Amino acid sequence: MSYQLPDFPDMNYYDRKKRTLLDQLYVKEIGRGVWITSKHLFRNLFKWLTFRKGGVVILYPEEQRPDLSPNNRGRHVLVQRRNGSPRCVACQMCATVCPASCITIEAEESDDAIIQKRPKVFNIDISRCIFCGFCVEACPVDAIRMLPTTEKLVGYNRFKMIYDRDTLLHWNPVVNDDVVHGYNPI
Amino acid sequence: MAELEIPAKYKIDEVRKRKEILELPIASPGDEPIKINLGPSHPAMHGTIKMIAEMVGETIVNIDVEPGFLHRGFEKMMENHTYPSALPYTDRLNYVTAFINNFGYVATIEKLFGIEITERCAWLRTLFSELSRITDHYTCQAAICSEIGAMTPFLYFMQARDWIWEHFNWATGARQTYSYARIGGLARDIPDDWLDKCKEILKSNIPLLKDIHGLMDKNRIFLDRTQGVGEISQEDAINAGITGPFLRSTGVGYDVRKALPYLKYNEVEWEVPVGKYGDNYDRWFIRNREIEESLKICFQCIEKMPRTGPINSDDYQAHLPYKPEVYQTIEGLINHFKIIIEGPKPPKGTIYHCVEAANGELGFFLVSDGTGTAYRLHVRAPSFMTMGALDKIIIGHQLADIIPIFGSVNMVGGECDR
Numbered sequence: 001m002s003y004q005l006p007d008f009p010d011m012n013y014y015d016r017k018k019r020t021l022l023d024q025l026y027v028k029e030i031g032r033g034v035w036i037t038s039k040h041l042f043r044n045l046f047k048w049l050t051f052r053k054g055g056v057v058i059l060y061p062e063e064q065r066p067d068l069s070p071n072n073r074g075r076h077v078l079v080q081r082r083n084g085s086p087r088c089v090a091c092q093m094c095a096t097v098c099p100a101s102c103i104t105i106e107a108e109e110s111d112d113a114i115i116q117k118r119p120k121v122f123n124i125d126i127s128r129c130i131f132c133g134f135c136v137e138a139c140p141v142d143a144i145r146m147l148p149t150t151e152k153l154v155g156y157n158r159f160k161m162i163y164d165r166d167t168l169l170h171w172n173p174v175v176n177d178d179v180v181h182g183y184n185p186i
Numbered sequence: 187m188a189e190l191e192i193p194a195k196y197k198i199d200e201v202r203k204r205k206e207i208l209e210l211p212i213a214s215p216g217d218e219p220i221k222i223n224l225g226p227s228h229p230a231m232h233g234t235i236k237m238i239a240e241m242v243g244e245t246i247v248n249i250d251v252e253p254g255f256l257h258r259g260f261e262k263m264m265e266n267h268t269y270p271s272a273l274p275y276t277d278r279l280n281y282v283t284a285f286i287n288n289f290g291y292v293a294t295i296e297k298l299f300g301i302e303i304t305e306r307c308a309w310l311r312t313l314f315s316e317l318s319r320i321t322d323h324y325t326c327q328a329a330i331c332s333e334i335g336a337m338t339p340f341l342y343f344m345q346a347r348d349w350i351w352e353h354f355n356w357a358t359g360a361r362q363t364y365s366y367a368r369i370g371g372l373a374r375d376i377p378d379d380w381l382d383k384c385k386e387i388l389k390s391n392i393p394l395l396k397d398i399h400g401l402m403d404k405n406r407i408f409l410d411r412t413q414g415v416g417e418i419s420q421e422d423a424i425n426a427g428i429t430g431p432f433l434r435s436t437g438v439g440y441d442v443r444k445a446l447p448y449l450k451y452n453e454v455e456w457e458v459p460v461g462k463y464g465d466n467y468d469r470w471f472i473r474n475r476e477i478e479e480s481l482k483i484c485f486q487c488i489e490k491m492p493r494t495g496p497i498n499s500d501d502y503q504a505h506l507p508y509k510p511e512v513y514q515t516i517e518g519l520i521n522h523f524k525i526i527i528e529g530p531k532p533p534k535g536t537i538y539h540c541v542e543a544a545n546g547e548l549g550f551f552l553v554s555d556g557t558g559t560a561y562r563l564h565v566r567a568p569s570f571m572t573m574g575a576l577d578k579i580i581i582g583h584q585l586a587d588i589i590p591i592f593g594s595v596n597m598v599g600g601e602c603d604r
Contacts, residue, residue, distance in 0.1 A: 036397050073359040097526050099274045132274040134366040
């Protein structure tokens with residue numbers, strides 16, 4: 001083992017030491033407490049004064065986190081084909097595997113004879129979704145992906161949190177066939 | 187039928203006499219104890235649990251502990267989902283150590299199938315289990331601190347925990363409910379520099395821990411409220427079926443990782459810390475020592491882990507085929523559809539597998555009828571056992587002592603009520 005843990009100074013106290021009078025008076029411990037907490041205070045204050053990240057609080061719906069992991073399982077997108085139609089073939093795999101049963105798919109016949117099927121309705125109930133990423137894994141044609149961002153995942157009304165096919169498809173039109181975005185289990 | 191006779195030493199009067207309570211509080215013969223309800227949703231209780239305390243003066247003479255307010259029918263839901271798609275439910279058992287639950291559930295099914303996981307996967311699972319044990323102990327310790335009134339160590343613990351959780355996000359895709367395990371492997375490999383960063387994060391936790399020890403170790407308020415409060419005897423703890431740090435604080439060195447070694451725990455050096463008195467302070471002490479031991483295991487895992495190699499086993503009967511095979515071959519596509527629609531089909535049989543979760547022995551008892559769904563799955567939740575012994579600990583103490591006692595037993599609602 002290359003790295004040895006340091007001994008914590010007061011951790012070797014078993015069997016319980018008898019407390020001295022100095023320990024029983026609060027004075028020494030108050031001094032130590034003030035020293036430790038003020039170290040943290042001034043370190044954070046210095047960071048804040050030099051415009052670095054001091055606090056860790058984000059006002060979520062308005063602010064977005066800039067430092068989210070690229071693997072984060074965030075918002076769903078449906079991938080487009082090059083002509084803008086959804087790549088989904090309505091095979092119901094994602095709806096089957098979904099542990100929260102939040103995906104609803106209705107199929108219809110496609111104009112293209114090779115593709116045969118396409119989704120007429122593709123709803124994801126974001127208020128029920130648990131963001132496990134199983135739908136992404138289950139898709140046999142790589143038609144659904146999850147982006148790292150958590151933008152627009154809030155709503156005042158639970159009925160407005162059901163996202164339909166067009167919202168999922170056009171939310172991020174930048175997605176094209178060649179670039180792998182976000183959570184992808186390959 | 188003869189009436190079941192209770193031995194004299196277990197009768198409530200005898201128990202009370204042993205604890206020398208009956209002589210203490212009752213002021214006059216006509217007095218009745220006052221009932222105080224610490225409701226299911228109380229700011230000082232973490233988790234939804236109801237306690238009806240009978241009090242004489244400030245002393246509790248009897249207490250009724252009622253768990254079950256967070257019951258979500260976990261075991262029933264497991265009967266309605268295929269094995270892989272039920273995995274996210276196990277995340278929500280003990281939501282602070284989702285990894286350990288995931289790996290325990292998955293290992294049960296692997297045992298039934300007879301699948302052997304790869305070397306790298308076993309090391310990764312060991313590392314993730316220990317990291318999440320650290321985060322759970324951080325959470326519990328933070329709760330004890332804040333309940334006693336020390337808010338600053340709470341925030342330091344939370345900061346240290348969040349560094350680890352954020353780092354999990356880079357590997358798994360979620361901060362808390364990872365759903366990272368798969369039958370026969372893991373969902374995905376970790377990023378390249380993940381292990382080195384993990385080491386740095388663990389090292390940066392140590393100064394924070396030192397600060398916390400500086401604040402708490404000789405703090406008289408903390409010592410007075412924990413030492414000698416909430417004592418339980420070794421015998422009582424064993425009889426109630428308690429495991430984990432709680433049992434170890436009474437002096438029994440039972441740890442599933444040593445007793446029935448799984449994953450890679452017999453290939454790393456570590457020891458089982460035990461306590462002496464079984465009171466609040468011993469539980470705090472044992473958890474602190476376990477954080478140290480877990481840190482040791484983590485550093486050893488990072489050292490010994492093979493840096494390359496397959497994550498998933500070659501056994502295709504249980505986990506999804508790799509994506510290129512699904513996209514390009516018809517066999518892969520059929521396999522993919524069969525596993526998702528019907529679920530992997532283990533042989534018929536019953537099996538029990540236990541892992542050491544942060545609160546004790548977490549066991550999964552699985553009855554398989556040969557289909558892709560569990561016929562019955564029972565979870566032996568460590569928190570539930572501690573609830574059975576809680577009245578033994580609390581009786582005889584004061585109302586204000588309920589809060590630190592309840593904090594130090596670390597009951598997690600999701601796991602206890604299932």
